[in-house]
Amino acid sequence: MSGLNILHIEDDARTAETVAAAMTKAGDKVIWAADGMTGLHLAAGTRFDLVILDRMLPDMSGIDLVSKLRDVGVDVPVLMLSALGRTENRIEGLDAGVDDYLAKPFEHEELIARVRALHRRANGQSHSAVIIFGDMECHIKARTAHRQGKHVALSPKEFELFKYFMQNAGEIVTREMLLHNVWNLNFDPQTNVIDVNVGRLRRKLEEGFDKPVLETIWGAGYRLHAV
Structure with a gap:
């Protein structure tokens, strides 16, 4: 390269x-x-x-x-x-x-x-898959996100977060899972880094659409669900 x-x-x-x-x-x-x-x-x-x-x-x-x-x-x-x-x-x-x-x-x-x-x-040079869940699409090679056919502009970190949620769609994703798989950390730094980034991703996935797709499961984590 x-x-x-x-x-x-x-x-x-x-x-x-x-x-x-x-x-x-x-x-x-x-x-x-x-x-x-x-x-x-x-x-x-x-x-x-x-x-x-x-x-x-x-x-x-x-x-x-x-x-x-x-x-x-x-x-x-x-x-x-x-x-x-x-x-x-x-x-x-x-x-x-x-x-x-x-x-x-x-x-x-x-x-x-x-x-x-x-x-x-x-x-995304090592990937080529497209993940589809509900009305959302994650184009891994192009590193793009779409909902109802509309492009959702994400930062690189937001895309990594979105991709991980799509890879675990419908399942509860814990903070520990996000720290390890998205931030490459094996400990909890005791900051709001996850809350801030999930909040940004949620706004981008839900603004302009009728129904929410990213749910907070209090005391457990988050879950991406289809609508």
């Missing part, structure tokens, strides 16, 4: 040079934005394959910026880089809509591997 078009939003010139050197050597093109607002305008106006985002920017936090990116419809994978590498920092980033989180300092090889893995997942 090569030739990705990457947007890097980072105020530190040395880090920007490091990332550009690594990704350019891997065959990719990197556009650099030195502040959040410039990055937001670039991401909204140009189709990138992936965004690499610093957590601490001069005009806004990376956490706020990723939320703004999702709000304006930027649905490409986002990899956050940060000197804050504790578990709670990573969870906060994932909660905001980040798809992966890499602590500084990092090795070039790991950065490239993370970028490649995110891009593979975003393009």
